[in-house]
Amino acid sequence: MGYWIDTHSHLSDDSFRADPEGYLSRAAENNVRHIAAISCNKEDWEWNLALASKYPFIDVMAGFYPGDVQNLTEDDWRDLEAVLRDPRIIAVGEIGLDYYWDKTYTELQKEVFARQIEMANELRKPISIHCRDAYEDTYEVLKNHPAKYGALFHCYSGSKEMAVQYRTLPMDVRFAFGGTLTYKNNHRQREAVMSLPLDRIMLETDSPYLSPQGFRGKKNESKNVRYVGEFLAELWKTDEDILQEQFRRNYIDFFKRDLP
Ligand SMILES: [Zn+2]
Numbered sequence: 001m002g003y004w005i006d007t008h009s010h011l012s013d014d015s016f017r018a019d020p021e022g023y024l025s026r027a028a029e030n031n032v033r034h035i036a037a038i039s040c041n042k043e044d045w046e047w048n049l050a051l052a053s054k055y056p057f058i059d060v061m062a063g064f065y066p067g068d069v070q071n072l073t074e075d076d077w078r079d080l081e082a083v084l085r086d087p088r089i090i091a092v093g094e095i096g097l098d099y100y101w102d103k104t105y106t107e108l109q110k111e112v113f114a115r116q117i118e119m120a121n122e123l124r125k126p127i128s129i130h131c132r133d134a135y136e137d138t139y140e141v142l143k144n145h146p147a148k149y150g151a152l153f154h155c156y157s158g159s160k161e162m163a164v165q166y167r168t169l170p171m172d173v174r175f176a177f178g179g180t181l182t183y184k185n186n187h188r189q190r191e192a193v194m195s196l197p198l199d200r201i202m203l204e205t206d207s208p209y210l211s212p213q214g215f216r217g218k219k220n221e222s223k224n225v226r227y228v229g230e231f232l233a234e235l236w237k238t239d240e241d242i243l244q245e246q247f248r249r250n251y252i253d254f255f256k257r258d259l260p
Pocket residue numbers: 008010038094154206
């Protein structure tokens with residue numbers, strides 16, 4: 001029997017730290033059996049790695065979030081390089097550009113993004129991209145610094161035309177979709193997802209953020225990736241187990257991870 005995978009969860013979020021077992025068992029009850037835990041800083045990846053040591057169905061990504069670039073020190077960079085050598089780290093993320101909250105450090109954001117891509121290339125890992133209001137600049141950075149081992153857009157909210165443009169880049173580009181896909185007015189994102197071949201798509205929650213329709217206003221959890229999957233199966237007019245198997249293969253192929 002197939003299962004769902006959440007490719008982007010902030011398991012280290014303060015609100016989940018008190019009861020990770022509860023979180024994980026609710027995920028399992030909803031047939032969500034593999035989780036990629038994303039990190040924004042060292043504190044995050046240390047927590048996520050501790051969980052991954054306990055639970056083999058958790059993988060970890062480590063990187064510096066674009067919103068925090070102004071505080072990075074060379075010690076931080078050494079820490080990142082060291083942790084990326086850990087085989088439990090499947091990708092560098094989440095990294096990228098965010099012009100929505102603050103445009104003070106856009107140049108520095110691009111530098112930090114590029115440096116992390118180069119590091120990912122050196123250590124042979126793919127990257128997980130956070131991009132908000134910065135699709136053009138993200139394209140420029142990727143053009144000048146291709147992610148040799150692949151790039152996954154987390155919660156892709158760009159246009160279908162932009163997705164086409166990204167796919168012309170000489171690298172393996174994929175797109176993850178989460179709860180926002182199910183929002184009533186989000187025709188643009190549904191149009192983007194339907195324009196992509198299934199082997200370019202993955203599912204995620206971005207929990208605790210971006211709960212799907214019906215759960216809005218509540219804290220999101222990995223268990224809810226199931227609703228995104230069911231929604232997509234309906235949109236695609238296909239069976240859930242076909243999607244589950246496709247997304248499982250996509251995960252193995254992109255992250256070079258063996259899954260049951
Ligand atoms: Zn995130």
